Amino acid sequence: MQSLIEDGRIIQTRPGTVPQYKRYLDEMPGVPVSDDWDDIRPVNSQAHERLGYPTQKPVALLERIIETSSNPGDVVLDPFCGCGTAVHAAQKLQRKWIGVDITHLAIHVIADRLSRWMPLARFKIYGQPRDVAGAQALADLDKYQFQWWATWLAGGQPHGGGKKGADGGIDGTLEFATGRGEQNWGVVSVKGGKNVGVDMVRQLDAVIRNEGAAMGVLVTMAEPTREMERWAVTAGHVVLGNVRYRRIQIRTIEQLLAGQAIDAPHLLTTVQEAPAKSTRGAGNKVALSPADALAQRNMLLAITGGKAAGRQGALDLDEPALVSPRALDAVKLSRTRRSA
Structure with a gap:
């Protein structure tokens, strides 16, 4: 006992209290980890690391x-x-x-x-895919995979978490910051076919109005027709964060691969599921310019x-x-x- 006291291993805060023995972790064998790891909790709805992915495990x-x-x-x-x-x-x-x-x-x-x-x-x-040929091959192989990839290339997120089936004309969504603590959203429509027409732009225009989106982007494999371009121009502009943007924009896969980003406010980058409609408050998402987001993807x-x-x-x-x-x-x- 005297040796332990001299080594500073016996602690007594004041006379009359029970002495305590100081031990260090590297001197104790500890308790082996069992096969029941109940000390690690599942990823709940409020977890900082939550992505919205249905089978996500804790880091x-x-x-x-x-x-x-x-x-x-x-x-x-x-x-x-x-x-x-x-x-x-x-x-x-x-x-x-x-x-x-x-x-x-x-x-x-x-x-x-x-x-x-x-x-x-x-x-x-x-x-x-690195070029138009690769993109076309992916579109021919699996249209859903092509839609998800094209949406991501445009800076958006697949609508409904990437589930297959009817999408109501919304293949993806764009979320962007329009001011401090404020955000808005846009619609992405992807067409991987070789034939395109003005009806695609009209349909996108109707979806934007029905869903209350701020703007829409039509991503096509084929070059748009002049009539499609004219319709997009006549759709007018929208003011977001005191800046005017084309309400409907058309981008080809070739343009996106070449680095021609959409004209939009700073995109909110997130790995969470794309919501049906954007909600207020950017939370802890990071805002990037569309060009920076595209450059990040191209890296x-x-x-x-x-x-x-x-x-x-x-x-x-x-x-x-x-x-x-x-x-x-x-x-x-x-x-x-x-x-x-």
């Missing part, structure tokens, strides 16, 4: 799994990465990682998530290697990667067409 859960089963520098593979919680945790824990998902929606959710929470993270996206490089027949080369593990197998199929298809 703390994946951190524990990765930290106890790998070492810094190891490669973590999540072949069904969803909203990217595993790759988020792997990035935080200094692991290399590869995330794979079949939808563009999930890949872009993760890309926006990492850009928002870990701006220093560097990664590549494999399988994203996410698609695959550039591979042989003429479209066979996929080995992934470079020096950099983290997001892979969309379905998009890779589109890239292979477009290469085969060009080689033919």
Whole structure:
């Protein structure tokens, strides 16, 4: 006891109180973690990390799994990465990682998530269309995947969380800041067919009016006709944040890929599900100019290697990667067409 007192391990705040024994964590074996991890709570509606993705897991859960089963520098593979919680945790824990998902929606959710929470993270996206031929191949392969990708390229979010089915003429939504604490929203309509006409612009105009949106963007694969351009001009302007913007704008995939962003207020970047209608208050979303948002998306490089027949080369593990197998199929298809 005297030795412990001399070492400062016996603490007594004042005479008459019960002495206490000072212990350090590295001297105690502790309690092994059981298979019932009830100390990590699910992601609730008020959680700061909540994305709106239906199967989202807490980052703390994946951190524990990765930290106890790998070492810094190891490669973590999540072949069904969803909203990217595993790759988020792997990035935080200094692991290399590869995330794979079949939808563009999930890949872009993760890309926006990492850009928002870990701006220093560097990664590549494999399988994203890089040119009009690749975009057309994706449109031919799966129209929904094409709609989600085109909406994301325009700076928007898929309507209804990317669910397939009737969309009422709304393929995606744009949310943008119009002033301090104020925001508004716009409609994105995507047409991947080779034939376009003025009825598409008229339909978009009707959707904007019916839904109470501020503006609308028509994204097309084919070049718009002169009549479509005239109708968009006659739709007039809308004033948002004391600035006039075209109420209806048309952008081709070629223009978006070339860096011609839409003309709109600062876009609110978020990985949450696109709401049916925008709500007041930007919360903790980050506002970017449409050009900056487009540049950010263009920095996410698609695959550039591979042989003429479209066979996929080995992934470079020096950099983290997001892979969309379905998009890779589109890239292979477009290469085969060009080689033919």
